[in-house]
Amino acid sequence: MGISYVSSGIQLVALWLRKAKSAVVFTGAGISTESGIPDFRSPGGVWTKYRTVYFDEFCQSAEARHEYWFQKSEAHTEFAAAAPNVGHRTLAKWEASGRIRGVITQNIDGLHQISGSKDVLELHGTARxxxxxxxxxxxxxxxxxxxxxxxxxxxxxxxxxxxxxxHATVSFGQSLPEKDFERAHQWCQAADLVISVGSSLVVYPAAGLPELAKRNGAKLVIINRDETGLDSMADMLIDGSCGEALAAIDAAL
Structure with missing residues (x-):
């Protein structure tokens, strides 16, 4: 059963979005799993099947570089076949219409840009x-x-x-892209509404951005199938499909 746009929670989030002067969306793996890209942490994901190749090891060892490329080449199949879903398309629509400032993402799949989003801050880089x-x-x-x-x-x-x-992604032990993270920090400091979509909100420093926005007075909406690290801070929790929830909010605008 889908998420109804007539529910009071959806209607309230739509109201907040209509009134927002500086809304930001923060996305994690949950929005992309709905496009067929497995979460690296989930059972059967790359991180559960292979050992982690740390950044310093990649730099120093030819054997480690080979293992890294083997793993990335396997994961590439899902990335290459994936297409944006209704959630990605809804966010692109909101940006184009001025509803949101842009998207801050933990994802490396590039689906936001493929869907038409222009201002995307990729905190963990891109696998494209x-x-x-x-x-x-x-x-x-x-x-x-x-x-x-x-x-x-x-x-x-x-x-x-x-x-x-x-790959132009952030490996374990590698610094986040400084320019994008600094812009994301500025966005969240100035935000009056942050909608977190499909993130567990436990991986720092990225997860600290919605928290920063909330502490600076923004409303925090969390859309996710499971509990997150910031549920206790949220002004609204929506449990379920990321795409369905975003489409329902859009229908209620």
Whole structure:
């Protein structure tokens, strides 16, 4: 049974969104699982099947780089096949109409941009590109995944010749992208409404952003199938499908 747009909670969130001067949406894995992308932490996810390759290990060890590329090449199948769902499309619509300032996301799948969102702050980077750690060149990821699958050899940077290519995502032990995190911090300080969608809100420092907004006077709405780390702070909790909930709020606007 879907989420009804006539429910009082949905209607109240729609009212808050209509009145908001600076609304921000914060998204996590839950919005993308509805597009067929598995949560890395869920049973059968990459993190449960393989050992973690830490950033310093990737930098120092050719064997670790091979293991990293093996894992990323397997995960790439789901990313390549996935398409934005109604939740992504609703957020793109809200941004285009000025309802929200933009999207802050923990996701690395690029589905917000594919759906049409323009101002997306990717706190954990993107799996749609690779980045050379030695010359900082960036390239679309697909040709390098295909190369690895064909040769079983870690690809090298075509720009500088032998640079270490890594997906443009944040690995364990690697710093968050400073520019995006600083902008996200500014957005949340100025926000009067934050809607958290599909995040467990337990991974810091990212999860501290909705908390920052709340402590600065913003209303906090949490949409998630499971309990989150900030449920006790929320002004509204909506339990269920991210896409259905966002579509219901949109219908009530």
């Amino acid at each position: 590109e690779v980045n050379c750690l030695d010359c900082d060149a960036r390239f679309p990821v697909d040709p390098f995944v295909e190369q690895f699958r064909a040769t079983n050899e870690v690809p090298l940077c075509p720009e500088c010749g032998d640079g270490r290519l890594k």
